[in-house]
Amino acid sequence: MMPNLLSIEALEADKAFAQRQLESLPDSPWGTARLMWEQRLNEISQQITDLRVSSATSASVAVIFDGLPVIGQGDIRLDFSTDALGTYQKIVAASLATLADEAVAAKGKIKGAKRSKLYIRDIVRGSMGFILEEISPPQSDLFNTPLKIAVENATAFLASLNTPSLDEFNSAIDAAPPRLVSAVQKFAKVLKDAGATAKIVGDDQKLALGLEDVARLSERFTTVDVQEESVTLNGTLLGVLPDSHEFELEVEGQDEIVKGAATDDLVSKYVADNAFKEQLLLKPVKAFLRYTRTYRGGRLLREQVMLENLEPQARTDYPARF
Template sequence: MANLLSIEALEADKAFAQRQLEILPANPWGTARLMWEQRLAELTRQIETAQVSTATCASVALIFDGLPVVGQGDIRLDFSTDALATYQKIIAASLATLNDQQIATKGKIKGAERSKLYIRDIVRGSMGFILEELSLPQTDMFDTPLKKAVERATGFLASLNTATDEDFNVTIDAAAPRLISAVQKFTKVLKDAGATAKIVGAEQKIILGLDDINRLSNRLTDVEVQEESVTLDGVLLGVLPDAQTFELEVKDRDGVLKGSATDDLVDKYVADQAFKEKLLLKPVKAFLRYTRTFRSSKLLREQVTLENLEPRLEG
């Protein structure tokens, strides 16, 4: 179970035990008092243990309320399916950006299969799901990349939710368009359904009430991601496989154009020596995609991605 959620449950049990002790007679030898004192001591021990020992694998609780939830045990299937699917997209984008690599705004994310979360359990006493990654047979000493991605995603949502208007622009400016798009879809699902959400991980948590969701969704509605395909003539100075970046000296332009390169292009550049020799330090035709993020028609970020190359005959 997500660590913070476990601690919350233990704290609630501890508060209940304390209340039972307060209403009991003052007799120090009463059996009931001894029982509750032992229970209180055990809960205190469990809380202290949970606070210092967190799991290294990803675990997060998504708890919903509002119009799609009836009582404490029923939730609309269409809503839960959409909410979980769009949340998974957030995690996939978060994992892909862990190493600050740029990712395509559309299409399959490379390594997305490593971001998969699975429903491990439901949250007792409310309507929610415990999502976890498939744990390895051995116990890792360090947090898995997926756990880092889950905690990072929760922190990103929290920062968007509490940011001032200026800080919101800064946060959007620094984020990958693919991540922004995923968050847009998730908040739209919540808003359209009239739902609230509580996301509790091992280290981070966020509570999104109706006001929070409406404000966040309205803010994100003002964010627009535009794409433009451009072909430029230039000289390829290099493709850096580890960083998945490129450098291109563009004809009739000052300076060197830099940006990210697609996974497919990098793979071919590394594996096909003949392809590389035809292009490196030679005239090329570069097929690029410009991705621009706007908020209220103001440009916040521009991302350049090299999608393909071909030799260019100068004449």
């Protein structure tokens, strides 16, 4: 099933065609052709109205490309489409991970990444695009799935960056988590390097990135830098929350408690392996952390922490006591 806004666009085109046909007919109200086109026009208008007030609760989005990588309406370079769809998937994954303002590492596995997967369900007819959807549960949800919200939020974030105002662009970057910034930066680079344009159409949000828009985005991102740093700290693990993936670590020798998010794999083992948990919780541990920082114009904007792994401290690691 096509995303709502794409379906509405197609119906609006059909409506305009039907209206032109109706206007070309004689004024006589009794003609069969006039009655047929009036009926068709009413049907289309009703379909548009229905779509505007209802939509699916699962994620569905059309990503449509044009420009140098696209030949005609049916051929697209494989290397470009792979890179473009791959970087778009990373944007959605980062958007999903930040729904609850969760910290996300600049690289490596994203918390909840498995839940962010979209699948190519169909191609967009009449242009070179792909309809991407999540695998819907057997029973329809009453509310929008987290992935649908993440897809719509991702489009809205891209739209907030696609502005002539540099101040608005900077404000959006300043407020965004590093992983999301990095993913959009890569998506813009893929489009710019290939000489491509993109149109993203979902149920609630849509965005068109022309050549000028892509060039502007790519140029502005030259002042944005997302860096990562791996750090190992000794300390006491105060806890890991399975639902939110949040952790707290009291750093050894410092009046500091480090907080952030733990990876999916670490949380899974922490929850499933009681022996693993018992040797870590409220015990001296060695924590393997990844700090991610967003800089713009050399100025630090945001810093996030991801806990990637834990192990008990060896006896030789313990601080000396007198």
